[in-house]
Amino acid sequence: MIEIDIKKSFKNKNEKIDFHFKTTIENNSINAIFGQSGSGKTTLLRLLSGLETPDSGFIKVDNKIWFDSKKKINLAPQKRDVGFVFQDYALFPNMSVIQNLRFAQPEKNEDFLQELLEIVELKELQNKLPDALSGGQKQRTALARAVARKPKLFLLDEALSALDNTMRQQLQDDIEKIHKNFKMTTLLISHDIAEVYKLASHVKIVKNGKILKEGLPDILFDESKISGKFKFSAKILKIQKADTIFVVTLLIGGNLTKVVATKEEVDKMSIGDNVLVASKAFNPIIIT
Amino acid sequence: MFLETMLLTFKVALITTIILFSIGIPIAFWLSTTKSKLKPIFETIVSMPLVLPPSVIGFYLLVFLGPSSLTGGFFEEYFNTRLVLSYEGIIVGSVIFSFPFMVHPIQSGLQSLQKSLVEASYTLGKSKFQTLFYVQLPNIRASLLTGIVLTFAHTVGEFGVVLMIGGNIPGETRLASLAIYDEVEALNYDLANQYALTLFAICFAILLIVYIINRKFSGVLK
Numbered sequence: 001m002i003e004i005d006i007k008k009s010f011k012n013k014n015e016k017i018d019f020h021f022k023t024t025i026e027n028n029s030i031n032a033i034f035g036q037s038g039s040g041k042t043t044l045l046r047l048l049s050g051l052e053t054p055d056s057g058f059i060k061v062d063n064k065i066w067f068d069s070k071k072k073i074n075l076a077p078q079k080r081d082v083g084f085v086f087q088d089y090a091l092f093p094n095m096s097v098i099q100n101l102r103f104a105q106p107e108k109n110e111d112f113l114q115e116l117l118e119i120v121e122l123k124e125l126q127n128k129l130p131d132a133l134s135g136g137q138k139q140r141t142a143l144a145r146a147v148a149r150k151p152k153l154f155l156l157d158e159a160l161s162a163l164d165n166t167m168r169q170q171l172q173d174d175i176e177k178i179h180k181n182f183k184m185t186t187l188l189i190s191h192d193i194a195e196v197y198k199l200a201s202h203v204k205i206v207k208n209g210k211i212l213k214e215g216l217p218d219i220l221f222d223e224s225k226i227s228g229k230f231k232f233s234a235k236i237l238k239i240q241k242a243d244t245i246f247v248v249t250l251l252i253g254g255n256l257t258k259v260v261a262t263k264e265e266v267d268k269m270s271i272g273d274n275v276l277v278a279s280k281a282f283n284p285i286i287i288t
Numbered sequence: 289m290f291l292e293t294m295l296l297t298f299k300v301a302l303i304t305t306i307i308l309f310s311i312g313i314p315i316a317f318w319l320s321t322t323k324s325k326l327k328p329i330f331e332t333i334v335s336m337p338l339v340l341p342p343s344v345i346g347f348y349l350l351v352f353l354g355p356s357s358l359t360g361g362f363f364e365e366y367f368n369t370r371l372v373l374s375y376e377g378i379i380v381g382s383v384i385f386s387f388p389f390m391v392h393p394i395q396s397g398l399q400s401l402q403k404s405l406v407e408a409s410y411t412l413g414k415s416k417f418q419t420l421f422y423v424q425l426p427n428i429r430a431s432l433l434t435g436i437v438l439t440f441a442h443t444v445g446e447f448g449v450v451l452m453i454g455g456n457i458p459g460e461t462r463l464a465s466l467a468i469y470d471e472v473e474a475l476n477y478d479l480a481n482q483y484a485l486t487l488f489a490i491c492f493a494i495l496l497i498v499y500i501i502n503r504k505f506s507g508v509l510k
Contacts, residue, residue, distance in 0.1 A: 051407050077410040084411040090404035094426040103422065104412040149412060 001027055002153070002185065006047055006057035006067070019043055019209035025202075027062070030179055030186040032200035034193075034220065040209040041189045042087075045155045048187070049084050050077035061152065083146030083184070085159040089138045091130040097141050098126040104148040116144045119181065120174050136167035140174060147178055154178075156188035160195065172198055193220055230279045236271050250277060289458070290467075290482060297464040300375075301443040304382040305390075308439050309432075312390035317420060319391070320398040338388050346452025349381050353453070373455040378463070381453040382443045389438040397431025398424055430505040437498045441491050 002025040010017045019040050025031055033041045046052040048059065050066070053074060059067040066075045092100055101113045117123045120140040130138055139159060146154065156175070160168045172195060179186060190196050196203055197217050204214040213219055237256070238249035246266045250257045259277065261269070269275070319331060337345060353360045353371040363369045371377045401424060409419040425432065447465045454461030456470070464483050471480035 049411055051411070077407070078413045078415060080411075081413075082411055084408065086404045086408060088402065088404055090402065090408035092405060092409075092423050092427070094423075103409075103414070106413060145408075145412070 001025065001062065003058070003060040004048070006054035006059060008043065008047060008052065008054045010043075017209055019047075021047070021209075021211055023204060023211050023214060025185060025187065027185050028183045029202055030175075030188065030200045031202045031204060032196040032217070033187060033189045033204050033206055034191070034196055035206035035212075037191075039206045041206050042157055043209070044206065045084070045157050045187060045189065048080075048153065049082045049155055050075060050080045051084075081149075081152045083149065083151035083154045085139075085142050085146045085154075085156040087158045087161065089130070089142045091138055091141055091145070093130055096127050096129055097122055097133070100130070100141060100145050101148045104145045106149055113144075113148060116147060119177050120144045136163055136170065139163060139167075139171060143171070143174060143178065147182060147184070150182065151184060154184040154186040156186070158189045158191075161191065168195070175199060196220065230284065232277045234275055234277045236269055236273045236275060239266055239269060239271065250275075252277065290479070292459055293462055293464055293467045293483070294486060296459065296462070297444055300378055300382060300463060301440045303379055304386055304443045305436055305440045307379070307383050308386060308390040309436060312387075312394055312435060312439075313420075313425070316391050316394035316398060317424075319395050334391050335388050337385050342385060342446065342448025343452055345385055346381065346449040349377075349384070349449070349453045353377065353380065372453055373457065373461065375460050378450050378454040378461050381449040382446060385446055385449045386439045386442045389442045390435045393431045393435040393438065394428070397428030401427055430502045433498060433501060433505070437494055441494055444487065444491065 004024070005022045006020070008019045010019070017040075021040075021044050033044060035041050043052065047054050048066075054067060054069065056069040057067070058065065058069070065071065065073050066080055067073060092103065095103060098113065098117070101116065102108070105113070114123070117126055120143060122137065122140055122144065125133065125137060130141065133141065139162075143156075143159070160171050163171060175186075175188070176199060178184075188199065190199075197220075200217055202214065203217045203219055205212045205219065232252045234250040234252045234257070236248060237251050239261075240247045240249070246261045246263065248259050248261050248266070248269065250259055257277075315334070319327065319334070324330075350372055351357065353363075355361060355364050355370060355372070360371050363371050369376050371380055405423055405427065406419055409423045410416075414422070444463075445465060446463075447469070450461065450463050451466055454463070454466075456462050456466050462470070464487055468480050468483045468487075471477070471483065
């Protein structure tokens with residue numbers, strides 16, 4: 001089990017932000033950190049990995065102390081046994097895929113690396129340099145590299161947010177496979193409710209540098225107050241007159257939708273506005 | 289005489305470059321990572337040779353390295369080496385004078401490298417030393433090359449410091465740039481031109497190669 005109770009203040013130009021994270025993480029679980037940008041999710045991972053030092057508090061991993069301000073213990077990132085997957089991949093440009101993985105291993109174990117490459121489907125590309133890879137391939141390399149030293153704690157900092165949907169799903173599958181095979185305690189940051197649902201057994205909702213709520217993924221539903229209604233935020237792209245009514249073209253999460261509006265409604269709109277689209281009475285079907 | 293002077297010039301430049309490369313990397317690394325409040329002071333000291341007249345540096349080197357000074361006396365007594373009006377002296381002078389030309393490119397190369405590369409290496413359990421040699425330096429090859437070449441070319445071209453501290457002794461401290469001056473003074477324009485043209489051609493070739501290689505590096509990295 002990992003026990004955390006850490007505080008850290010950051011001084012911005014105008015404001016001081018106080019982070020205080022107090023929580024426990026079960027061994028071998030996948031935990032999603034959910035929250036808006038700027039809420040402190042990345043900071044939490046960086047504090048855990050030792051890339052940032054808390055002002056006070058402690059981090060205890062299976063009774064081993066990683067950080068304790070009172071006992072003046074602060075293990076360097078090198079000594080913490082974590083695998084960190086960075087948002088910008090952070091692959092070493094001078095090393096090929098397999099060299100990146102080899103660099104990460106404390107003791108040589110080529111069989112294990114080949115097994116890893118099999119899981120993330122990079123066997124054929126193992127001698128390529130990172131610059132020759134696509135975004136998804138880079139991220140899979142980064143994933144495999146972080147696992148290569150079999151860390152106790154696996155940290156993913158919005159590892160999937162830069163990828164398109166298909167790529168993202170494949171990466172999610174890879175993370176699932178990796179977890180099934182190696183059972184590392186995992187913390188992953190995500191903005192995506194579907195992703196959290198798919199991968200995580202526990203969710204921690206972070207807001208203003210504190211853990212607001214934690215528990216099973218279901219807690220996300222209380223948070224977003226979902227009712228029977230459909231509700232989306234959208235952007236107005238076009239307003240067209242059609243006979244006596246108007247047709248408004250909206251952009252909702254990458255999809256275009258047309259919605260009918262009256263003259264009075266259109267008068268309040270202008271192109272480029274961000275609006276909320278809600279619908280009460282209709283019967284949606286889910287296609288899988 | 290011509291060949292001897294040219295060889296001496298390049299030998300001094302080569303040794304200066306090797307010395308500065310080995311001390312420039314740790315200093316640039318320290319400057320790129322330190323959070324010390326004294327950093328601006330150290331950066332100023334490193335940059336001073338850029339703005340100071342070479343004769344000022346030469347003068348102080350003469351004063352502080354002369355046989356009657358503390359440092360000069362120490363070297364003379366324990367290493368039997370005289371640091372002024374000697375070959376060793378112009379090496380010391382060149383190292384000091386070319387300092388920023390090695391440290392600056394390496395420091396800015398290290399600073400402009402993606403921070404997450406270093407952090408990734410640390411989280412993978414690699415020490416600062418391993419990270420510097422296996423991750424940071426291989427990925428700033430262009431900066432390293434720039435540092436090496438600028439130092440070399442700058443040492444070939446120096447005049448004031450070498451004149452002050454070296455004293456223009458043929459075969460020992462007379463470098464090509466001094467030889468040009470001497471030959472012009474003696475109205476040997478042909479020989480002066482021979483030196484000048486050789487220096488011009490070599491410096492041109494070196495810089496050209498650097499720009500071509502750097503273009504290749506920057507195409508591969510980043």
